[in-house]
Amino acid sequence: MFVKHLLPAFVAIGSVAAQSTCTVEESTTTVNSQADATKLASCDVVDGSVVIGTDTGARIDISGPKEITGSLEVLDNGVLETLTSSDLEKIGGAFTMRNVTLLTALDFSKLTQVQSLNWQSLNRIATLRLGPISQAEEVTISDTFLDKLDGIDLESVRKLDINNNMRLQKFTTQLKDLSDSLNIQANGIGLNVSFPNLVWIANMTIANVTDFSVPSLEVVNGSARFDSNYFESFSAPNLTHTESGDISFVGNGELKNMTFPKLTTIGGGLLIANNTGLDKVDFFPELQTVGGAVKLRGNFTEVDFPALEDVKGAFDVSSTADIQSSCDNLLKKAPQNQGGDGKIQGTFSCTGLNENANEDTDSEPTGDGDVTGSNGGDDKGSGAAGVTFNAALFGLVGIAVLASAL
Ligand SMILES: *[C@@H]1O[C@H](CO)[C@@H](O)[C@H](O)[C@H]1NC(C)=O
Ligand SMILES: *[C@@H]1O[C@H](CO)[C@@H](O)[C@H](O)[C@H]1NC(C)=O
Ligand SMILES: *[C@@H]1O[C@H](CO)[C@@H](O)[C@H](O)[C@H]1NC(C)=O
Ligand SMILES: *[C@@H]1O[C@H](CO)[C@@H](O)[C@H](O)[C@H]1NC(C)=O
Ligand SMILES: *[C@@H]1O[C@H](CO)[C@@H](O)[C@H](O)[C@H]1NC(C)=O
Ligand SMILES: *[C@@H]1O[C@H](CO)[C@@H](O)[C@H](O)[C@H]1NC(C)=O
Ligand SMILES: *[C@@H]1O[C@H](CO)[C@@H](O)[C@H](O)[C@H]1NC(C)=O
Numbered sequence: 001m002f003v004k005h006l007l008p009a010f011v012a013i014g015s016v017a018a019q020s021t022c023t024v025e026e027s028t029t030t031v032n033s034q035a036d037a038t039k040l041a042s043c044d045v046v047d048g049s050v051v052i053g054t055d056t057g058a059r060i061d062i063s064g065p066k067e068i069t070g071s072l073e074v075l076d077n078g079v080l081e082t083l084t085s086s087d088l089e090k091i092g093g094a095f096t097m098r099n100v101t102l103l104t105a106l107d108f109s110k111l112t113q114v115q116s117l118n119w120q121s122l123n124r125i126a127t128l129r130l131g132p133i134s135q136a137e138e139v140t141i142s143d144t145f146l147d148k149l150d151g152i153d154l155e156s157v158r159k160l161d162i163n164n165n166m167r168l169q170k171f172t173t174q175l176k177d178l179s180d181s182l183n184i185q186a187n188g189i190g191l192n193v194s195f196p197n198l199v200w201i202a203n204m205t206i207a208n209v210t211d212f213s214v215p216s217l218e219v220v221n222g223s224a225r226f227d228s229n230y231f232e233s234f235s236a237p238n239l240t241h242t243e244s245g246d247i248s249f250v251g252n253g254e255l256k257n258m259t260f261p262k263l264t265t266i267g268g269g270l271l272i273a274n275n276t277g278l279d280k281v282d283f284f285p286e287l288q289t290v291g292g293a294v295k296l297r298g299n300f301t302e303v304d305f306p307a308l309e310d311v312k313g314a315f316d317v318s319s320t321a322d323i324q325s326s327c328d329n330l331l332k333k334a335p336q337n338q339g340g341d342g343k344i345q346g347t348f349s350c351t352g353l354n355e356n357a358n359e360d361t362d363s364e365p366t367g368d369g370d371v372t373g374s375n376g377g378d379d380k381g382s383g384a385a386g387v388t389f390n391a392a393l394f395g396l397v398g399i400a401v402l403a404s405a406l
């Protein structure tokens with residue numbers, strides 16, 4: 001407990017009266033009442049961390065400090081209803097609020113910079129006023145009562161995780177790049193997500209979203225997966241390539257149409273499965289190279305990859321519908337030992353009228369164990385390469401197979 005530091009001593013540094021830095025004894029001060037908060041009011045900078053305790057009463061105003069150099073934390077507080085500061089601009093460490101069940105309003109109208117934001121189980125928070133926050137490395141917002149996130153408008157972030165916010169209807173930011181992972185899932189039905197300026201993103205997982213818009217996206221450096229969304233169409237008008245990861249669309253029951261007019265290269269694999277409203281897979285007009293396997297499962301009647309030059313892994317298609325003419329056409333690109341020209345290096349498989357086609361949403365192409373055998377004598381090393389690339393459709397399995405082969 002921080003009770004010992006209930007009355008922290010401050011050491012005023014700096015002679016300029018207008019800029020007082022208060023150094024918190026033992027690096028953390030606990031605010032358990034408005035009186036504790038008022039003690040900080042004369043500090044411009046609090047050098048240390050601030051913990052809001054569990055016996056605060058309903059309102060805490062920590063106006064005064066413009067900066068907290070350490071973190072700001074509120075944990076397991078069942079009494080606080082409003083938390084405000086009219087001056088705080090920067091939190092040098094994490095801004096954590098977890099299990100603050102009665103908090104309805106947060107008003108930090110000047111806060112623009114935090115190192116990270118971690119908010120979880122804020123079951124009543126409905127009003128949010130922030131700077132907005134334009135600089136943060138990591139943001140997690142989980143299990144809140146917020147219907148919009150207007151106060152979060154980052155240009156660049158490493159990790160962004162928005163989940164289980166059942167009332168959330170809209171999320172849009174000016175974000176230009178995201179260097180680790182974006183996770184948006186299990187929020188309320190009817191969430192529209194829009195990243196109008198996003199140019200590149202490392203990894204993303206998008207689920208249970210009604211509308212997703214990335215008009216400027218050019219590169220996915222990692223993987224992009226879209227599961228159980230409610231959108232009818234998906235468009236990536238400026239996406240040219242993914243560097244290493246997979247692209248997958250699984251169980252998006254409303255999806256009827258996708259557009260990828262400029263996509264030429266997928267660094268990893270491509271999985272499209274159980275999107276039962278999709279009746280054609282003909283939206284990759286420029287796709288030439290796939291670094292992993294291609295696996296397609298669905299109710300489609302037509303599959304066409306007109307520009308395909310090189311698939312390192314298997315090409316495995318199965319539909320509930322009759323796709324004989326597409327299979328005949330695709331077979332021309334099958335490995336030479338299956339009668340094609342070898343643009344597809346792994347095993348080629350294409351079947352129609354398979355009523356269970358939508359049951360198989362596994363990322364592994366079926367029959368990838370055959371690849372070594374069937375590629376056997378073709379050209380040097382292609383057999384081994386086939387195994388690696390097939391298994392690598394989804395990273396971890398690839399690593400496991402490769403490791404056990406060494
Ligand atoms: C949440 O905080 C309350 C006190 O307000 C506490 O009783 C409860 O155990 C906490 N829940 C969790 C999951 O930590
Ligand atoms: C992602 O790709 C873009 C464009 O190629 C590049 O500028 C950026 O540095 C890459 N980011 C990461 C994290 O690899
Ligand atoms: C969300 O997007 C859907 C489909 O594009 C649209 O019908 C709906 O009006 C949008 N909702 C909001 C809150 O913008
Ligand atoms: C949300 O998406 C997950 C997949 O990430 C899925 O298992 C779940 O059923 C979806 N929930 C709804 C309500 O669609
Ligand atoms: C798409 O890319 C083109 C060419 O690079 C660029 O001129 C255009 O502004 C981009 N569109 C968007 C919405 O970013
Ligand atoms: C994407 O995520 C995977 C696994 O979580 C990680 O290994 C990879 O480095 C990430 N990609 C990028 C570009 O950050
Ligand atoms: C296929 O997607 C539907 C939703 O569209 C879902 O209910 C079903 O469980 C999914 N099937 C599999 C095998 O994932």
Ligand SMILES: *[C@@H]1O[C@H](CO)[C@@H](O)[C@H](O)[C@H]1NC(C)=O
Binds near residue numbers: 233235257258259
């Ligand atoms: C798919 O969507 C694009 C634009 O997003 C549109 O031009 C095209 O006509 C649509 N195709 C179908 C079959 O709906």
Ligand SMILES: *[C@@H]1O[C@H](CO)[C@@H](O)[C@H](O)[C@H]1NC(C)=O
Binds near residue numbers: 276277299320355
């Ligand atoms: C997809 O195909 C299955 C099996 O033929 C069928 O039961 C289902 O109704 C189809 N779904 C759609 C949306 O066409």
